[in-house]
Amino acid sequence: MRRFSIAPRRLIPLLLLLLLVVALATACTDPMSTIDPKSDNTRRVQDLYVLVFWAATIVFVGVMAAALIFSFMYRERPGRTAQQIHGNTRLEIVWTLIPVVILAVIAVPTFDTVIKTTGDAPEGALEVIATGHQWWFEFEYPELGVTTANEMHVPVGRAVNVKLRSVDVIHSFWVPQLTGKTDMVPGHDNRLWFTPEVEGEFRAQCAEFCGTSHANMRFRVFVRSQGDFEAWVANQKKDRVAPTADLAKQGEQVFLTGACVGCHVVRGTAAAARVGPELTHVGERTTIASALLDNTPENMARWLRNPPAAKPGSKMPNLNLTEDQIQKLVAYLESLK
Numbered sequence: 001m002r003r004f005s006i007a008p009r010r011l012i013p014l015l016l017l018l019l020l021v022v023a024l025a026t027a028c029t030d031p032m033s034t035i036d037p038k039s040d041n042t043r044r045v046q047d048l049y050v051l052v053f054w055a056a057t058i059v060f061v062g063v064m065a066a067a068l069i070f071s072f073m074y075r076e077r078p079g080r081t082a083q084q085i086h087g088n089t090r091l092e093i094v095w096t097l098i099p100v101v102i103l104a105v106i107a108v109p110t111f112d113t114v115i116k117t118t119g120d121a122p123e124g125a126l127e128v129i130a131t132g133h134q135w136w137f138e139f140e141y142p143e144l145g146v147t148t149a150n151e152m153h154v155p156v157g158r159a160v161n162v163k164l165r166s167v168d169v170i171h172s173f174w175v176p177q178l179t180g181k182t183d184m185v186p187g188h189d190n191r192l193w194f195t196p197e198v199e200g201e202f203r204a205q206c207a208e209f210c211g212t213s214h215a216n217m218r219f220r221v222f223v224r225s226q227g228d229f230e231a232w233v234a235n236q237k238k239d240r241v242a243p244t245a246d247l248a249k250q251g252e253q254v255f256l257t258g259a260c261v262g263c264h265v266v267r268g269t270a271a272a273a274r275v276g277p278e279l280t281h282v283g284e285r286t287t288i289a290s291a292l293l294d295n296t297p298e299n300m301a302r303w304l305r306n307p308p309a310a311k312p313g314s315k316m317p318n319l320n321l322t323e324d325q326i327q328k329l330v331a332y333l334e335s336l337k
């Protein structure tokens with residue numbers, strides 16, 4: 001009978017490759033990484049994940065080692081015939097009980113994590129209502145009288161209680177480093193909460209297929225110091241800054257006499273329709289088109305020229321604006337800080 005064997009020399013490169021893959025996977029610093037937690041609840045999930053990972057690793061190594069050792073010890077060789085045997089009550093009880101004990105041990109921290117992360121938000125949490133739209137996110141702060149879109153600002157170290165809604169189809173709210181995915185279901189309010197632990201800018205994404213631009217339905221969470229957050233709120237509460245530059249003034253006229261007022265709010269003007277994103281402070285945002293494009297005059301012009309070309313399926317149609325109207329609108333919108 002032919003025997004197979006792997007020379008130890010050939011095993012070494014394989015092991016090195018495996019180590020490299022593990023190192024790359026764990027050194028991940030992707031802003032969408034779920035294994036780099038920056039809030040209390042994502043850290044709880046990570047702790048549980050690490051526990052289960054190592055328990056599974058010990059089981060895997062133990063089972064593989066036993067399989068290799070026994071196949072070597074009891075292999076067929078000259079003077080010895082390999083044989084299949086059946087039934088050993090004591091062994092079967094042992095290998096049934098070991099997994100039962102492992103699962104029971106894992107169940108304790110699992111239930112603890114589930115209860116802690118899905119229970120009520122701590123007292124004094126900041127209330128935010130997040131609404132999913134095809135294809136953008138609206139954020140309302142009911143206690144503060146602030147409404148914004150696609151960029152959610154929160155203070156560091158304070159719990160955020162997010163009520164999740166949708167006006168059309170099912171979306172899903174996901175900020176990988178701050179909170180797990182929770183669906184935004186039309187007609188059925190959901191909620192989640194988390195306490196951001198460090199300041200920073202966090203990428204986020206709709207995580208439930210919701211149509212043409214699902215992949216382009218992104219948002220950002222800005223975790224700021226308490227002082228910076230209060231300054232942001234104070235500015236958001238103000239009506240729009242009346243334009244002073246000529247081009248921006250003309251832009252406001254184009255805005256108020258054109259189709260824009262049919263869908264958008266700019267507080268302090270006659271524009272008061274809540275169909276598209278609130279634009280009172282759009283110039284202050286870092287991104288436009290649901291965090292798809294950086295907020296630059298070039299990108300704003302590109303968006304106004306043909307929204308569905310920039311974001312497929314966009315509910316804002318091509319308004320066939322002239323280049324002159326676009327330049328005026330860009331000056332106006334960018335002045336709305």
Ligand code: CUA
Binds near residue numbers: 214
């Ligand atoms: Cu909204 Cu996918």
